[in-house]
Amino acid sequence: MSTGWTWRYDRYEPEREQLVEALCTLGNGRFATRGSAPECAAGGAHYPGTYLAGCYDRRTSAVAGAEVENEDLVNLPNWTPLSYRCLPDDGPPGAWLTPDADALRHHDVQLDLHGGVLTRSMLFRDARGRGLRVGHTRIVHMGEAHLAAQQTVFRAYGWSGAVEVKSMLDGAVANSGVPRYRHLEKNHLREHRTGFTPDGVSWLTCRTADPGFRIALAVRTVTRPARPARETATSTGTVQTYRLPIGPGRSATVVKTLALRASTDRPATDPLAAARDDLALAPDFPRLLTGHRAAWQRLWEQGELDVPGEAGRILRLHLFHVLQTLSPHTADLDVGVPARGLHGEAYRGHVFWDELFVLPYLDLHFPEVARSLLLYRHRRLPAAREAARRAGGVGAMYPWQSASSGREETQELHLNPRSGRWLPDFSRLQRHVGSAVAHNVWRYAQTTGDRGFLHSAGAEILLEIARHWAGAAAFDPGTGRYRIRGVVGPDEYHDAYPGATVPGIDDNAYTNATAAWVLARGLDLLAELPEARRSELSERLSLDTGELTRWDDVSRRMYVPFHQGVVSQFEGYGDLAELDWEAYRSRYGDIRRLDRILEAEGDTVNRYQASKQADTLMLGYLFRPAELYDLFGRLGYELDDEVWRATVSYYLRRTSHGSTLSSLVHGWVLARQLGAEAWRYCEEALLADVADVQGGTTGEGIHLGAMAGTIDLVERGITGLETGPEGLRVAPVALAEIPRFTFTLCVGRHRGVRLRMLPGRLAVRVPASPEGPLAVVLPGGRRLTVEAGQERWFRL
DSSP states (O other): OEETTEEEEOSOOGGGHHHHHHHTOEEOSSEEEOOOOTTOOSSSSOOOOEEETTOEEEEEEEETTEEEEEEEEOOOOBOOOEEEEEEETTSOOOOOOOTTSTTEEEEEEEEETTTTEEEEEEEEEOTTOOEEEEEEEEEEOSSSTTEEEEEEEEEEESOOEEEEEEEEEEOOOOSOOSGGGTTSOOOOEEEEEEEEOTTSEEEEEEEESSSSOEEEEEEEEEEESOOOOEEEEOSSEEEEEEEEEEBTTBOEEEEEEEEEEETTOSSOOOHHHHHHHHHHHOOOHHHHHHHHHHHHHHHHHHTOEEOOHHHHHHHHHHHHHHHHHSOGGGGGSOOOOBTTTTSOOGGGGOBOSTHHHHHHHHHHHOHHHHHHHHHHHHHTHHHHHHHHHHTTOOSOOOOSSBOSSSSOOOOSEEEETTTTEEEEOOGGGOTTHHHHHHHHHHHHHHHHOOHHHIIIIIHHHHHHHHHHHHHHOEEETTTTEEEOOSBOOTTOSOSSOTTOSSOOBSOOHHHHHHHHHHHHHHHHHHHHSOHHHHHHHHHHHTOOHHHHHHHHHHHHHBOOOEETTEEOSSTTGGGSBOOOHHHHHHHHSOOTTHHHHHHHTTOOGGGBSOBSSOSTTHHHHHSOHHHHHHHHHHTTOOOOHHHHHHHHHHHHTTBOOOSHHHHHHHHHHHHHTTOTTHHHHHHHHHHHHHTTTTSSOGGGOOOHHHHHHHHHIIIIIITTOEEETTEEEOOOOOOTTSOOEEEEEEETTEEEEEEEEETTEEEEEEOSOTTOOEEEEOGGGOEEEEOTTEEEEEEO
C-alpha cells in the first residue's frame, strides 16, 4: 500500500518479508543496507545485507564435478542487529522479541521516499496485557557517503522495569541470499578483528578472501537514558548489552551510528582509522537526519518526475531506487551499473547491458554520474581487447557479465531449479553487449554535448568496438553479404540450433543491425575528430584506409534475415516449430521461464519459435522509426511502417516475457505505434518489482534496468524527447493512462529545464542563466526558442 511519498506495508507477512527488505533498501550510491528487521538474523523469512559498490570477491566452487570460479558482490558485516527483551519489576524476564513472536500485535513498515527514511513500528503484548512498542528509524546518509544510522525507541504500556538491549556488529555473514547459488562457495570474509575503543565505539575489520578489499566498520551506540554497556568481543563480532529503565511515560532510546570504510577509498588511508575519525565528527541522530533529508531534497530537485496517480507513485519508488544505487557519490567510484542494484545478491551483483536502460535517465539528469559509468567501461577496455584477442578476433569484445576486472564473469554452468540439473551456460555469447556500450557512449555525447569525452575516452571505446564487429563479420559469397555466426541474441532462450553440437545461432537481427550501426557511427566519429586527434588515434590503433574501407562495406552489406514478410530473429527462426502456448499456459499457469519448463520435460526451447524477451523488437527501443528505417535502408533492405508493424505483431505472440525488461520494451514500442495493447505492457513493467511478477526474484534484488526504463518510458518514450546540437526535440504520443506529467532535465549547458506535458500542450521553462535561449523543435519540424528565465506554452 502506498500513498503520496510513502511506501507502506501495514502487516507482517513472513512469506513476503524478503520482498519488503529489497524494496525498503536504503543506499547512497556508495553502499546500501537492505530493509531488514534489526531483530532478525538471516533465515527463511529474513535476509539482512549490506553491499558496498564495487566490492567483489572471487571464489572457486565444486559444481557437478567441475571447478568453477565466480566473482560476487560481497555481503558485508551486518551493522543493524538489535535484540531486546522486557525485564518487568513484577515478574521473570520476557522472551527475546522479533516480528515472528506470538506476542506481536501490530507491525507497520513505512518508507519515506522524499527523505530516504525507513521506519518500522511494532507493538508486542503478553498474556497479562503488558505492552511494548518498538520503533526503528534508519537512514543511509545521502550527504555523508560513509555514514548510516539507526534509532530505536522503546515505550512500555502497563508495566515498569527495564528493557535489556543487545547492540551487535555481526561479521559472521555469508552470501546466501539466492537459493540457487547456495551450492556455491559463499564465505567471502577473512581475518576478522574486533574490539572496542575507550569511548565505547565497537569496531570490526576484515578483508575479502581474494585479497584486495580491506573493510572496516565502526559503530557508536548511544542510549537515553545513558547507561554503561557490558562489552563482549567475539572472533567475528561485538556485543554491547544495556539495561535501560522503562515504564509508562518513560521511554528508552538506542542510536547506532555506522561508519563504513574500505581500502579502495580515496584518498588512501587506514580504513579503521578513517571510520573512527568519521564517527568522531558525526553529529547526533537528529542532526544526521536533518542533513540526510536536505541531501535528498537536492536530489529530488535535480531528478524531478511528477506523474499523477498510482503510476506516479510507483515511478517515484523506481526513481528512489535508481538514485540510491547511482547517486552523485557514484561519480567518484570505479563502478558500473549493477543489474540488481545494491539490493541483493541475484546475478552476483554483476554489470550486464542494463546500463542501456539506465543511462538515458542519468544523461538527462545526472550527466556526471553517466560519464563515470562510461569511464568504468573505458578502464576495462584493455580487458575487452584481450578477450577479443583470445577469441581470435580484433578490437574490443566486452563481456556479457562484468565485475571488478572487466573479464568475462558469466557462469559456465547454471542450475535449473525446476529439474535440479546443472546445465551449460552459453549466455556469454551475447556479443551484442558491445553495441550497447557503444550506443551508450554515442547517446551520452549527443544528449549532453560532451564532445570532449566523445573525442577522448569515448572514441577509444567506440572505435575498438567497431573494429571488433568488422573483424567478426565474415563475407558470404553466396549472399554477397557479411554474416556474424555463433552468437546469442537478447532473447537468451536460443543458444543453439536444434540438434547442434556447438552453441550459438547465426545472424541475430538485433546483433547484426546494431553492429552495422556501430560501424557507421565509428566512421562518423572519425570524420568529426580534429585532425590531430584523428591522426593520434589512427596511429595508436593502427587504423589504415583499407580497414576503414572494410568498415564502410560491412556497415552497408551486413546480412539481416527475413521470413514471411517480417524481420527474422535469426537465420532459421522461421523454420522452428510453433509452440502450443495455450496448452503450456493451461498446464503450468506462469510460463515466463519456459526454458526451465521445457528442460525439465526433457525438451528444449531451442526447437520452438518462442522468445524469453524482446529481441528483434529491441531495435524499436533503440531507434526511432525513421532512424531504424534509415539503418535498414543503408543495408539495402526496405523496412517501413507496414513491415515493422507486422514484425512487432509476429513477436508479440511468441514471447513469454521471462525478463522484466521485456514488457518495458514491448510497452515502449507499442506506445510509439499508438498500439491498443501498449498500456498492458507498460503497466506490467511498472508492477514488475512491486508485485514481484517474476515470482520471488525481487527479494533477491530489484531490477534496476526495468525500474529506470519505466522512468525513461515517460520522459523519452511518451514525449519522443531528444536533446542534442539542435536543442530540445519533442514528438509526443498520446498514452491515455499517463495524460499529464512534469519533469526537470539538463539540455546541454542548461540545467533545470522544466517540461510540463498536458493533453495537446507542452510547457518549457528555462531557468535564468547566461547560457542564452534554448531551441525547441516541435512535431513537423517547427523551430522555436525559449529565453532563459522564461516559460512558454506550445500546442501540439
